[in-house]
Amino acid sequence: MLVWFLPLFLVFLLIGLPVFFAMLAAPGLVLWFNGQERDLALLYRNVYNGMDSMPLMAIPFFMLAGELMNRGGITMRLVEFSQAMMGHFRGGLAHVNILSSMLFAGLSGSAVADTSALGSMLIPAMEKNGYSRRFAAAITAASSVIGPIIPPSGIMIIYAYVMEESVAALFLAGIVPGVLVGIGLMLMTAYMASTRDFPVARSRATWPERREASVKAIFPLLTPIVIIGGILGGVFTPTEASAVAAVYALIISMVILRSMTLKDVPDVFTKAALTTSVVLLLVGAAMAFKTVVSLSHSAEYLAEFVLSLSDNPLVLLFLINLLLFVVGMFLDAGPAIIILGPILGPIFVSLGVDSVHFAVIMCVNLTVGLATPPMGLVLFVASSVSGERVEAISKAILPFLAVEVAVIFLITFVPVISLGLPRLFGFL
Amino acid sequence: MLNTVLGLFDKVLTPVLAIGRNLAWMALVLMVAIIMAQVISRYIVNSPLSWTEEAARFLMLWMTGLIAPTAYRRGGFVSIDMLLTALPKKIGGVIALMFLLLALLVLITGIKLGLNHVKSGWIFNSSSLKIDMSWFGYGLLRLKLAWMYMALLVGVILLTVVNIELVLKAIQRLVTPGAGLEAADPLAVESV
Numbered sequence: 001m002l003v004w005f006l007p008l009f010l011v012f013l014l015i016g017l018p019v020f021f022a023m024l025a026a027p028g029l030v031l032w033f034n035g036q037e038r039d040l041a042l043l044y045r046n047v048y049n050g051m052d053s054m055p056l057m058a059i060p061f062f063m064l065a066g067e068l069m070n071r072g073g074i075t076m077r078l079v080e081f082s083q084a085m086m087g088h089f090r091g092g093l094a095h096v097n098i099l100s101s102m103l104f105a106g107l108s109g110s111a112v113a114d115t116s117a118l119g120s121m122l123i124p125a126m127e128k129n130g131y132s133r134r135f136a137a138a139i140t141a142a143s144s145v146i147g148p149i150i151p152p153s154g155i156m157i158i159y160a161y162v163m164e165e166s167v168a169a170l171f172l173a174g175i176v177p178g179v180l181v182g183i184g185l186m187l188m189t190a191y192m193a194s195t196r197d198f199p200v201a202r203s204r205a206t207w208p209e210r211r212e213a214s215v216k217a218i219f220p221l222l223t224p225i226v227i228i229g230g231i232l233g234g235v236f237t238p239t240e241a242s243a244v245a246a247v248y249a250l251i252i253s254m255v256i257l258r259s260m261t262l263k264d265v266p267d268v269f270t271k272a273a274l275t276t277s278v279v280l281l282l283v284g285a286a287m288a289f290k291t292v293v294s295l296s297h298s299a300e301y302l303a304e305f306v307l308s309l310s311d312n313p314l315v316l317l318f319l320i321n322l323l324l325f326v327v328g329m330f331l332d333a334g335p336a337i338i339i340l341g342p343i344l345g346p347i348f349v350s351l352g353v354d355s356v357h358f359a360v361i362m363c364v365n366l367t368v369g370l371a372t373p374p375m376g377l378v379l380f381v382a383s384s385v386s387g388e389r390v391e392a393i394s395k396a397i398l399p400f401l402a403v404e405v406a407v408i409f410l411i412t413f414v415p416v417i418s419l420g421l422p423r424l425f426g427f428l
Numbered sequence: 429m430l431n432t433v434l435g436l437f438d439k440v441l442t443p444v445l446a447i448g449r450n451l452a453w454m455a456l457v458l459m460v461a462i463i464m465a466q467v468i469s470r471y472i473v474n475s476p477l478s479w480t481e482e483a484a485r486f487l488m489l490w491m492t493g494l495i496a497p498t499a500y501r502r503g504g505f506v507s508i509d510m511l512l513t514a515l516p517k518k519i520g521g522v523i524a525l526m527f528l529l530l531a532l533l534v535l536i537t538g539i540k541l542g543l544n545h546v547k548s549g550w551i552f553n554s555s556s557l558k559i560d561m562s563w564f565g566y567g568l569l570r571l572k573l574a575w576m577y578m579a580l581l582v583g584v585i586l587l588t589v590v591n592i593e594l595v596l597k598a599i600q601r602l603v604t605p606g607a608g609l610e611a612a613d614p615l616a617v618e619s620v
Contacts, residue, residue: 012530015523016512018505021531028534044541048580054481057463057488060456236467243463269453270495277452277496278504280488281583335506375510 002296005030009289019335020278023285027292039295043288050287051280054239055167058157060276061242066108067268068249069220070117073259077217078103079121084205084213091193092201093126094139095186101143102182103217105150106224107245109157111333111370114144115378119385130199134392141371141382141393142400143185148333148367150178152227152242155333155367158279159359162286163341167238168231169427173360173418177411181364184403192399219252232425279334286338293342303347313351317412320344321365325405328369332377336366356428360418364411368404371397430600437593445498448586452495455487462487479556486557486576493583501590518602525598528591535588542581549574 009026013019024043031039069075082099089095097118104114119140126136148155151171160167192198205213214221226248227241236244253260260268293299310316327336341362348358370378373394383390411417422428466480499505512520553570 012527013508014511015527016507016509017527017530018507020505021527021534024538025530025534028537040537041541041544044538044545048545048577051492051580052485052489052576054485057459057484060488060491061460061463064456064460235471240463240467243460244467246460247464265457266450266453269456270449273452273456273491273495274449274499274504277492278499278506280492281496282506330508330510332506375508 088204091198138396448494489579497586
């Protein structure tokens, strides 16, 4: 029985075999025991064909763009812009942190890049301003989750590729949910600021000051508009847009701001290549895995089981959110999406849930998982940037996680939040 | 004895992987340049190039094959290692070793399948990557797809060597506790 590869896979995964090997070893072993050795060659070919893809090339390019923005002093301009806009509120720097994350999200597709770029700048600044270090680290981690929700987004590119969705539709669908997470975090901050007497960062900026900050930040602020506009307008494909974003960031940081020299180039590119290679291998393995999922009809068996729990899509969506949340606690968003997308997606689409809506639920939920203890990657990054213990940050982040969970359920049960924009642009 | 073998592995692997990393970042530079050329040729020069996509994919595959082994060696392959670290050292070590052997099995099977895959690639020509050699008295020289297929095979072979090194290290850790305890850094390779 080929279906046994799924439990075998789970055991491998939970005990600690790297995801890449688990996705190949489990189906491979079962095929081998079944005497279907010929299909092993199919597995190998699918790994190769899965990696050999134009849409996937957007991942290294966006990685690169994020890495470059990170070095190039572009982050600083975004923070200054946020300061001028929101610095005068009580809890000013906390708000600045959140707004910067939202702006940074429009440039990079990764929560990790967001945390390390903004954290290394804002956590010391917040501490100097009178916040506790754990709070500063917690708000940085919590808001960095917006990075992969607001486009461009690495995990959405992966999801679109593995599940054959339109990247543009997913990008559009992520905008409002991402902004909602930001607003939710700001409301929580405002509440905490009034009860805990947070400091203001500066006096209210005058309009000329604001204009100056905007002009200085104009290039990074325009990037997301160029990317999304270019894709929507059919000017370029998402992959081309990502290459343009990378070149653009390179020009800004090397020619205009001169914050990077030719000497830094190998290092930046190597980092992007290193990160990408792991993701590409995973996607390749996922495509092989997906073939076995359909060969074994395991999605059908699983669907039968899921439907036996309830046939109400709303109840099932609630349950699936719990499942995703737990998975997100232990696994990074990218691999989790690669594993669960092909298994869960078809079940919910057949229940009448829109595929783009489901994609957003999955992406947002698993991204929030990046900031949940015990295994939230972003928590580790925030800890290494700030020098605060992970446990302390984990505790301080709880109120913000509560907000994010609320947003997840809002997105789940009000589809128009994600589907409004794609519908407006004719993708649905 | 084990130490000498591990030293030998280190002596060979470290420079080889360094070469791979250098080729990989240069491949990424070229990829960006090629895709930019594609955009420019379409809009500015108004004569779209036919070979850019395939060339960029060629480079991306080689980039992956050449640099992924470094990621594996630095502990950058995603896994859920909570249980392994929570278990008593001896038991965790034995399981880790068994998993490394399982990974080795996957990789060795991969080499076998990869060789066949590459062999099949000599039959197919690339659709767009060709050089006109008529100047030199030859016809059109088309790139065989095998050159593209080879990227994954080379990656798998390098991963296998890294994996063998990891197996030896795991054995060393079991035999002499406390040795070779540079813990893998989970942040050495970022994730998406």
